[in-house]
Amino acid sequence: xxxxxxxxxxxxxxxxxxxxxxxxxxxxxxxxLPWLESEDGSKVKVLHxxxxxxxxxxxxxxxxxxxxxxxxxxxxxxxxTHSGSWYYKEYPDQVNRAGSYLYEPAHSIHTLLVSEDxxxxxxxxxxxxxxxxxxxxxxxxxxxxxxxxxxxTYQEGCKASGLDSGNMIIxx
Numbered sequence: 001x002x003x004x005x006x007x008x009x010x011x012x013x014x015x016x017x018x019x020x021x022x023x024x025x026x027x028x029x030x031x032x033l034p035w036l037e038s039e040d041g042s043k044v045k046v047l048h049x050x051x052x053x054x055x056x057x058x059x060x061x062x063x064x065x066x067x068x069x070x071x072x073x074x075x076x077x078x079x080x081t082h083s084g085s086w087y088y089k090e091y092p093d094q095v096n097r098a099g100s101y102l103y104e105p106a107h108s109i110h111t112l113l114v115s116e117d118x119x120x121x122x123x124x125x126x127x128x129x130x131x132x133x134x135x136x137x138x139x140x141x142x143x144x145x146x147x148x149x150x151x152x153t154y155q156e157g158c159k160a161s162g163l164d165s166g167n168m169i170i171x172x
Contacts, residue, residue: 026169028047028048028167028168028169032167033045033046033047033165033167033168034158034161034163034164034165035061036154036157036158036161036163040066041062041063041066042060042061042062042063042066043060043061043062044058044059044060044061044154045058045059046058046150046151046154046165046168047059047168047169048168048169048170048171049147049148049150049151049168049169049170049171049172050147050170050171050172051147051148051151051170051171051172052171052172053129053147053171053172054075054129054130054131054146054147055127055128055129055147056126056127056128056146056147056150056151057125057126057127057128058125058126058128058150059082059123059124059125059126060122060123060124060126061121061122061123062084062086062114062121062122062124063114063118063121063122064084064114064115064116064117064118064119064121064122065114065115065116066113066114066122067111067112067113067114068111068112068113069111069134069135069142070089070109070110070111070134070135070136070137071109071110071111071132071133071134071135071145072107072108072109072132072133072135073104073105073106073107073108073109073128073130073131073132073133074106074107074130074131074133075106075128075129075130075131076103076104076105076106076129076130077102077103077104077108077126077127077128077129078101078102078103078104078126078127079096079101079102079103079104079124079125079126079127080100080101080102080124080125081096081097081098081099081100081101081102081122081123081124082098082123082124082125083098083120083121083122083123084097084098084114084115084118084120084121084122084123085097085098085114085115085118085122086112086113086114086115086122086124087112087113087115088110088111088112088113089110089111089112089113090109090110090111091110095115096124106129106130109135130146131144131145131146132144132145132146151168151170154168155168
């Protein structure tokens with residue numbers, strides 16, 4: 001077997017990374033985008049939308065007792081909780097608190113509930129690929145939320161409220 005070469009050795013040393021056209025990192029500061037408040041008391045900041053990937057990255061702020069419609073995910077979701085606590089009705093013993101990380105695989109179905117006894121708002125950062133398909137108890141589709149609809153709703157809501165959403169990262 002001594003005749004076998006490690007093909008990676010030749011590749012690793014034979015190329016250089018072009019430095020002239022490197023992409024810059026994009027930054028959004030804590031106060032660079034506004035919280036958009038809904039009639040139900042929830043708030044959202046849309047940080048990043050990639051229409052090519054079907055990705056939407058948001059920060060949410062929910063009051064105690066808040067409920068998100070039961071929904072089905074067509075893609076994976078990544079979440080980090082910054083404050084407060086929340087859980088899924090379907091998994092009440094798995095409570096997300098400040099510092100918690102949650103991965104939701106594609107094809108998951110759940111109903112998000114914010115703890116009723118919270119003394120502070122619950123803030124969660126989500127990175128969502130694909131759609132949230134809102135469903136009723138029988139599985140019938142009530143509506144679909146995707147990157148494009150989130151972008152449009154946030155931009156229109158900010159404009160109507162006199163808020164500037166111009167620092168959002170938009171691709172596609």
